[in-house]
Amino acid sequence: MNQPVSGFSKKTKAEKIEWLAENYLQNNSDSIRILKNYWNEDASLQQLHDDFIENTLSNYYLPFGIAPNFLINGDLHALPMVTEESSVVAAASNAAKFWLERGGFKAEVISTEKNGQIHFDFFGSEKDIENFFEEVKPKLRESIQSIEKNMKARGGGLLELSLVDKSHILDGYFYIHASFETLDAMGANFINSCLEQMAHTFEDEAKNYEPFQKKEVYPEVVMSILSNYVPECLVRAEVSCKVEKLTTKHQDGLQFAEKFIRAIEIAKTESRRAVTHNKGIMNGVDALVLATGNDFRAVEAGVHAYAARNSYYGSLTHATIEDGVFTFWIELPLAVGTVGGLTSLHPLTKLAFEILQKPDAKQLMKIMAVAGLAQNFAAIRSLVTVGIQKGHMKMHLMNILNQFNASKEEKNEALEYFKDNAVSHGTVNDFLEMMRS
Numbered sequence: 001m002n003q004p005v006s007g008f009s010k011k012t013k014a015e016k017i018e019w020l021a022e023n024y025l026q027n028n029s030d031s032i033r034i035l036k037n038y039w040n041e042d043a044s045l046q047q048l049h050d051d052f053i054e055n056t057l058s059n060y061y062l063p064f065g066i067a068p069n070f071l072i073n074g075d076l077h078a079l080p081m082v083t084e085e086s087s088v089v090a091a092a093s094n095a096a097k098f099w100l101e102r103g104g105f106k107a108e109v110i111s112t113e114k115n116g117q118i119h120f121d122f123f124g125s126e127k128d129i130e131n132f133f134e135e136v137k138p139k140l141r142e143s144i145q146s147i148e149k150n151m152k153a154r155g156g157g158l159l160e161l162s163l164v165d166k167s168h169i170l171d172g173y174f175y176i177h178a179s180f181e182t183l184d185a186m187g188a189n190f191i192n193s194c195l196e197q198m199a200h201t202f203e204d205e206a207k208n209y210e211p212f213q214k215k216e217v218y219p220e221v222v223m224s225i226l227s228n229y230v231p232e233c234l235v236r237a238e239v240s241c242k243v244e245k246l247t248t249k250h251q252d253g254l255q256f257a258e259k260f261i262r263a264i265e266i267a268k269t270e271s272r273r274a275v276t277h278n279k280g281i282m283n284g285v286d287a288l289v290l291a292t293g294n295d296f297r298a299v300e301a302g303v304h305a306y307a308a309r310n311s312y313y314g315s316l317t318h319a320t321i322e323d324g325v326f327t328f329w330i331e332l333p334l335a336v337g338t339v340g341g342l343t344s345l346h347p348l349t350k351l352a353f354e355i356l357q358k359p360d361a362k363q364l365m366k367i368m369a370v371a372g373l374a375q376n377f378a379a380i381r382s383l384v385t386v387g388i389q390k391g392h393m394k395m396h397l398m399n400i401l402n403q404f405n406a407s408k409e410e411k412n413e414a415l416e417y418f419k420d421n422a423v424s425h426g427t428v429n430d431f432l433e434m435m436r437s
């Protein structure tokens, strides 16, 4: 049985690998070789990656792809996409091309407010806490002057402070809601530093507040943290065209539009479908979030909470036909940054920003929303016409061939053969067995 280890973080990288091999890898030299195979030859680049997190042993590659032909508000963009899922980049590229020929995407940022809370307990009189809050508010603001200085100079900073009483739901529970403008930064560190400082000031000032002293009842801070729920940091992206322009050699425009809208209505009504529908949207959004070094867990949490804002979980996209015009749009809460965090550290992230023509945070929000909309368009289009598997499995073919260790020649033959034949693990296996016999 393995034993707990102490002082692990103090070990060198080699010692950590040695420990892992001894305890969990049966001293398997192959496993150690795999870890080392992914080290970068450039020692300073490797060190950079080692320092991103703790106890780094190796690097974990994900493919960095590109989806061209995105016409967004009249400008052409190529989108860098990082994802492990085959067919995502192809779907994005197809949707981009489809809408390039129909006027492209329009996108606008609706709002950019972030927020955080100082959660505290108070078991005294509501009037006392309300009065105290009004009195202490200017002092809370003052106390973050040095933290806020640079952000304020650029036009951002703390916006509003308000007291929220939740004691009717949880006995004694209140919070201070703080809203922020963090400009091109995602702002997590800035917001958390402001909140923690204000929380200290709040508790210190409370000790000297007479009504509290008299009754010997003081507010006590439980925690201070930003919220990843950002419904006031919203972006909208849209495509539209005359219904007949949707006609292609494979589809009648009106029939397609009506079935497409029906699919959206189903995702608005039934959360079992909505979750998968929105997952498809996030295939596009996350690929850009990852490529630009943003926090995909924060974005995912915020987006799904937004999808459930009306007390049920529904579609993030909408579609209508009005006066013969098909319109398809998305509204997403996206708290993302173009400065800070990994954005200027990871060489591939820097490259992604260069490809995107150095967007500011608002431009990046628009591009991400467009990626989500495009991905959803491609998915629904396949689902209501030929089905998802045909295209998906074609794209997945190379992964299956690699699983079967197919040679270069076998791959070429397979690519030819599966142009007209259904791809599945079974059919690829049969095909390879036939070639190999």
Ligand code: MEV
Pocket: 085, 276, 277, 278, 279, 280, 281, 283, 379, 380, 383, 388
């Ligand atoms: C697969 O990654 C995403 C889809 O399931 C999305 C959808 O069903 O809308 C194809």
